[in-house]
Amino acid sequence: MLFSSSIFLFAFLPAVLLGYYVVFRGMRRAQNLLLLAASLFFYAWGEPWFVLVMMASIAANYLFGLWVHTWKRRGRRLLLPVTAACVCNLGLLFVFKYLTFTLKNLALLGLNTPIPVIELPIGISFFTFQALSYVLDVAMGAAQVQRSPFGLGLYISLFPQLIAGPIVKYATVADEIQGRRETWADFSDGCCRFLVGLGKKVLLSNQLALVADAAWDTPAGSLSTAFAWLGSLCYTLQIYYDFSGYSDMAIGLGRMFGFHFLENFNWPYVSRSVTEFWRRWHISLSTWFRDYVYIPLGGSRRGKGKTLRNLFVVWLLTGVWHGANWTFLCWGLFYFLLLVLEKTTGQVAAWPRVLGWGWTFLMVNFGWVLFRADSLTACGAFLGAMFGQGGGPDLQAAYYLEQYWLVILLSVFFAFPIAPWLTRKVSAYFDQYARHVFPLWDGAYGLVLLLIFLAAAAFLVKGTYNPFIYFNF
Amino acid sequence: MAHSHSSTGAVLFLCAMAAGAVLLLTGLAPTEPAREGVRLPQRKAAYTAQAGMSDGRRGPGQLGEAVPVQTEPPFERIRDFLSTADAAANSALDKGHLFIQLYGGVQALSDRTVLEDVDPQYSVVKLTDGTLTFVNAEPQDVTGHGRSVVRLSRALAGREIPLLYVQAPQKLQEDDPRLPTGVADYGNDYADQLLGVLAENDVPTLDLRKTLAAAGRDWSSFFFRTDHHWTPEAAFIAHQAIAEVLERDYGFPIPAEHTDPAAFTRTCLSDWFLGSQGKRVGPLYAGVDDMEIWEPNFATDFTYSIPIYDTERTGSFSEALLFPERVEEKDFFNGNPYTLYAGGDYPMARIYNLLAPERPRIMLLRDSYACVLTPFLALDCGELITVDLRYFHDDLLTYVDWLEPDLVIVMYTAGSVALDELFDFFPQDAPQPPYALDPPAVEKPALGTN
Structure with a gap:
């Protein structure tokens, strides 16, 4: 279900x-x-x-x-x-x-x-x-x-x-x-968290999926450079809202019944290095491998050689865990190489913030292309299209941008912690009036969540596209 | 001060969830069947038995073999139930069409102009003038359909019956600038291909696209806003053009009042109709349509018979050819006011002009665009026989031989030209022998009686 x-x-x-x-x-x-x-x-x-x-x-x-x-x-x-x-x-x-x-x-x-x-x-x-x-x-x-x-x-x-x-x-x-111990605070927090996750999944991820799938369904020879980039960006956003939306719903539901699960995502797309990205993405899986594989193997305390071996094992397993396909295995090893590069050279951490962020986002985006492709050949063809080896007119990119510009814009906006930052600023400003402002905030936020719920329900009842990427893992 | 949770949000969520649960429970409860505007009439059991037919769409000679029903293993039955449960729940939840309206509202806010459907052919496209349509998104070679019409024309010529192909328009014009970026429609291309084949083979044609374009009006005013069909007014203009051809090329006398708009009373039902596209996205997305009722001021008397459904209506134009019950109440989602004209799509129907039985007998092979045209065209005929090949599965030429029309008109909208079933004139794909057996079970009713 x-x-x-x-x-x-x-x-x-x-x-x-x-x-x-x-x-x-x-x-x-x-x-x-x-x-x-x-x-x-x-x-x-x-x-x-x-x-x-x-x-x-x-x-x-x-x-x-x-x-x-x-x-x-x-x-x-x-x-x-x-x-x-x-x-x-x-x-x-x-x-x-x-x-x-x-x-x-x-x-x-x-x-x-x-x-x-x-x-x-x-x-x-x-x-x-x-x-x-x-x-x-x-x-x-x-x-x-x-x-x-x-x-x-x-x-x-x-x-x-x-x-x-x-x-x-x-x-x-x-x-x-x-x-x-179930409390109203936990219950209401769980409800809100569930609704946020539902909105991410239905209103953002499912819509982005239409663009991403259209790009991947286009034969490589007909895929224009612009549409390939748009498709990869939309998939990068889709997988984030799909999985983090599901995690939000799971954490929220758990809290409604008194369970407290640990966070699984922490704004991964703000990361300024691949190392940081993996501290923020699918935290429960990284933690699992760290606690039950990496540390038991010796972690990073037994010399460079063994650290490299341990990292290799962990990333090989991470790739394989995601699915039985060479693409997943290569995806895991891709991250192994990036992490080794970062750890051995110390380069990315020393770069200016924007450069580090740009590099990380780009690498993650390429990683998702590998992850999404059905085969290594398909991945190569898609990457080729991204770098001008494809073909076809840019009409498709124009069409999908015209149709989904708002969804893409909102998805980019909410992928960065701008909303929490704004909330903190506003709350600091109104702090002295908290007694008066809090009920207003509570009511307004509640209404927004209700609208999200109703809109999501409308999309679901209408029977729109509703895939879940992580069910297959 | 700021909290990540909201007590109000939780309470509202619980209330909304409870309301949804109630909607689901009440929606799943058995209720009276909804009034469906395009529902085909139900045949009486006695008639079915007499005619030896099993359903409303197949003729006596095409009954299939009974399929034995096997009981599925319990596990399969559980699977079947689960696979349909979600769709059933969605349907139950949206009985009041609240969610579809909300869906359209959200899509309007998000500036979407193409709303994909699970079935891509039913994706709704909003044009720049705010009107809705489906599109024929794939280019196709439909010259085969043109050759089918040519073959039909020759088969009829052997019987000394002329054929006229009338190309009905569609909502979108060629290279229509109202389409959103990246969306193409090939309906007019289909029509052009077909007309090209007919021209090469000297089959007479009438292109109503040119007729409407020459009327000098805004093209979108000929069509409903939330539906892909043309309006009664556009159909009347088309009728004027067809009447002119009938008189000029076939020598059928047409009284002037039939083509004079001043001879009709027009009544407008404001905000009364939500069309096929509108029903998929709700009225919040693109509004609703008016429906205009055209009624002649001169005397008329018709019998409208749908033999396969054992249905007959006799009376004036307004009583027999219009179905006022379809606009009795405003019901956007369950009603279809478009079927006010001629009642909708029937496999075969016969309209007898009781005041002028001497006028020609015309057979019209049609699609849904003919609904609004049929009553006007019936004025010009002694008998008008309409056949919709999407639902008519008997042998057409057998009926032609039996009914001996003076003219056969084939009229399809541009987009329909790609539909194979509309050109399946020779289902057995072999030359049909002249009709020699007893006529089909349905008989022409005696004129002037019910």
Whole structure:
């Protein structure tokens, strides 16, 4: 089920809120069971069969957790249970996500084996990494074992972050599974955050997607330079609003039920270096790899050679995590090269701010071209068009600019923290009148959010274009 | 002072969500079927049984084999349900058309002039004069359709029945400057290709695009603002031109009052009509249209028969050929006032001029542009037979042989020239033998009776 769908907004969410806050008010066990049942239903809505895969993952990781806990208490080395958990989880991920890709490439090398058709369960990379996070957190002592299979099931399957993250580490929410406290401040904050995310997704990302898809659907020979640049810029903005919008909705929904997930985005497009970009983009994934791969491998404290190796492993895995395609792998390695360049030369950090920002934005934009392309050949052709190797008249670029100029302008505006900066300035100015101004602010902001909600609902009910990029990861 | 959250926002969100949930629940509840302006009349069960027909669109000879219905496995049924649930929910939520209006309002604010549809052919384009249209976005070779008309013309010539091809206009002119940047329309190109083939083969034609252009009026005044069809006034001008050709080239006498606008009373229903494009974007996007009712001041008496639906209307022009029930109440989304004229698109219909049965019998192969023209043209005929090949699937020449018209007119709007089904004159693609069997089940009603 999509957050940005009528069924979710007008049936699923009201029903769950009603059950949670009215029917089972004050009954934590019942509330958790309701959330678990709702989450499984939410997942099954997209593809009923795959809910069994997720339930199997929950059951297996519950047992792994107990195994790790028992051995830890007895003082035994945890290599075996942790390895078993990793093999099982990553094996599951491999079968569903990478087996077909691997066999296809082996076939190219002459090893002909039957290639099965395997459908990818939505969000498998997210819930597998969350499940693994639980076992690893228990092993590393960052969290206590979860005695209740329902509690663990709730953590892994909780619908706000189930399908497209953020990847919530178990230690972050372990205490909140039983001991959370819902407050009106959290609830109202969650509502507002959800609406902001919904607006980003439906009113900006889905519109930008029309431009980006049109550019990518244009044969390379007919793609003009202007339209290629416009298409790449729109995709750069689309993926940001798509994913950060989903994260906002997830964080907001979590807060409505008393869960506090960590931030996943922090204005990534203001970054003045690629290193900074990755501190601001998909923070939960970077953190996951840092805590469970980079640091266990030794991080940056074992010399330059091993630091390079560790970085290579992390970025190879980051690329592969996004999908079974050479483009994703190259995209990961592209960032590895950029980061190594920055770290070894120290160049970008020393550049003037604007130059650093321009370089970073340009590299990120090229990165997204690689990310969006179906193949390396298609990527090459698109990049070629961006640098004048394409063809065709610029009428398409003129058409899409004429039609989407406002969406593009707003998307650029909201990609930079101008609104929060303005808010801070205004609030500082009116600080002495806060008592009078706050109700006005509250009401005005509330009305704006209502308008966003109504506009988004109108687009959804009309049945406009509504893809989610990160569902496939 | 500034907070990232708003209690008001949360309360409003909960209220809006609850309101949506109520709309969804009430929308999913079974209700009376909506009044649809273009709905085809329902046939009575007794008539269906008698005629041996299974649906309203297929003739007796084209019944397909029954398809056995297999029960799907439960998992598939769940999948099917899930795949349609969202569309059903959207439909239920928008029963009152609140969301579509809001959608149009937001698009108007965002300065969009092309509103894409899930099906690209239904994307709505707003022209620089604020009017709406669909576009024929793809260039196509339609000369094959021209050859079909030539073939029909020859088949009719063998029966000593002349054919006249009338090219109806479309909302967009050639290289129309009102189109947004980067949007092209090829409807007029289709029409030109077809007319070129007909000219090469000496098939008589009448190009109403030239007729309207010569009228010296603003082109957009001939068309509705929120719909791609022409107005009754434009159709009347077209009727004048057709009447002139009928009289001059075919020797059909046309009384002067039929083509004199002063012989008609015109009543304007202000802000009464939301057209096909308007319904997709709501009235906030481009407003609504007026609908004009043209009624002759002279005496008329017609029987309008739609045999396949067992429907018949007898009375004056206003009672038989106009459908005043289609404009009884203003209902932008569920009504279609355009079908005030001739009722809409029927597979086949017959109009008998009871006051002048001696006038010629004309068969009109038509698309929806003919709706507003049909009542005017019926004045000039003893009998006017309209056939819409999109819905008529019997053998056309069999009907021609049976009905023996004095003239066959083919009239399509420019954009329709690309539609294969409108040129499917020979469904079995073989020369048709002269009609030798019993006539079809439908009989011409006795004149002057109901």
